[in-house]
Amino acid sequence: MHDLVDRLRGTLLPAVVTPMDERGVVDHDALAVYAERIAAGPIGGIAVWAHTGRGLYLSEDDRSRVLSTWRQATSAPIVAGVGVPRTATAPTLAAAADATVAMAARAAELGADAVMVYPLAALGDQADGHAQAVRLHQRVTAESGLPLVGFYLHDEAGGYPYSPKLIRDLLALPAMLGVKTTTLDSAIGCQDAIWAGRGTGKLSITGEDRMFGPSFMWGADTALVGIAAAQVGLSARVVEAWNERDHTAFVRASDRLDRFAAATFYAPVEGYVQRMMWAAVWEGLIPERSAHDPYGPSLPASERDQVIGCLKELRAAAAA
Helix, strand or coil: CCCHHHCCCCCCCEEEECCCCCCCCCCHHHHHHHHHHHHHHCCCCCCEECCCCCCCCCCCCHHHHHHHHHHHHCCEEEEEEECCCCCCCCCCCCHHHHHHHHHHHHHHHHHCCEEEECHHHHHCCCHHHHHHHHHHHHHHHHHCCEEHHHHCCCCCCCCCCCCCHHHHHHCCCEEEEEEECCCCCCHHHHEEEEECCCCCCCEEEECCCCCHHHHHHCCEEEEHHHHHHHHHHHHHHHHHHHHCHHHHHHHHHHHHHHHHHHHHHHCCCHHHHCCCCCCCCHCCCHHHHHECCCCCCCHHHHHHHHHHHHHHHHHHHHHH
């Protein structure tokens, strides 16, 4: 068993945002400050190039500088997302696999400790999608030399649902650390995925921002979530209370996190990245000029007011 399994179990890994302007130009100075502040929190690691950070949309140079900035900011394990973005002209499965492997190899060169393999949309068109998914993970670790996190992502854009058997087959790979489950609103899918990993000794990683507390009750033992990009403390308190079996504190912390999740994760779900950036500005983590998500939907100002209003209520309640 890889030593990272023990190191990460029971911890929080924020899937961090990438500060950028409305044109998608990354603010690397703002990123350096943001990285220092997040790295100082109660975290077990960092997830870069993830969905929240728009890693698949960044240029290769920006991706390299982002990972290097985080590597300088923390000695904690860094997990880098690798894959290809979903576009109207999606690449063939072979081309997508090649790009995923190349991205993993680059992550290894830059000092990542592991890679999280995005599901390839093209797998859904393959009669042997299950076998193709296993082979992709085997190839990524063989050519990058890094341990792996699987990524069961099933969202409003489709994704590729990982069956319990596929999850068990992935977890049987020696290089696999665990599988992250992000079903967004499918309690059944989340439960089945978590339960599929029982008895393997690998990590059961929740990516369920809207089912965060419940996913731990169902068996998750580690968290890799976008909601922690702006609220490390709020997310970490849920994990800590669960680890300590302090059920009263767990219920209280879960309620607070759920209130924030309800204000940031709702249709269109892709808007959560922008909502998280607004929260990060209010928390003083990034500047206003660098709080733009040009890859997500356009959102009305009222949604920003809702995010800030929620944060104000949570702060007032904490102070009471």
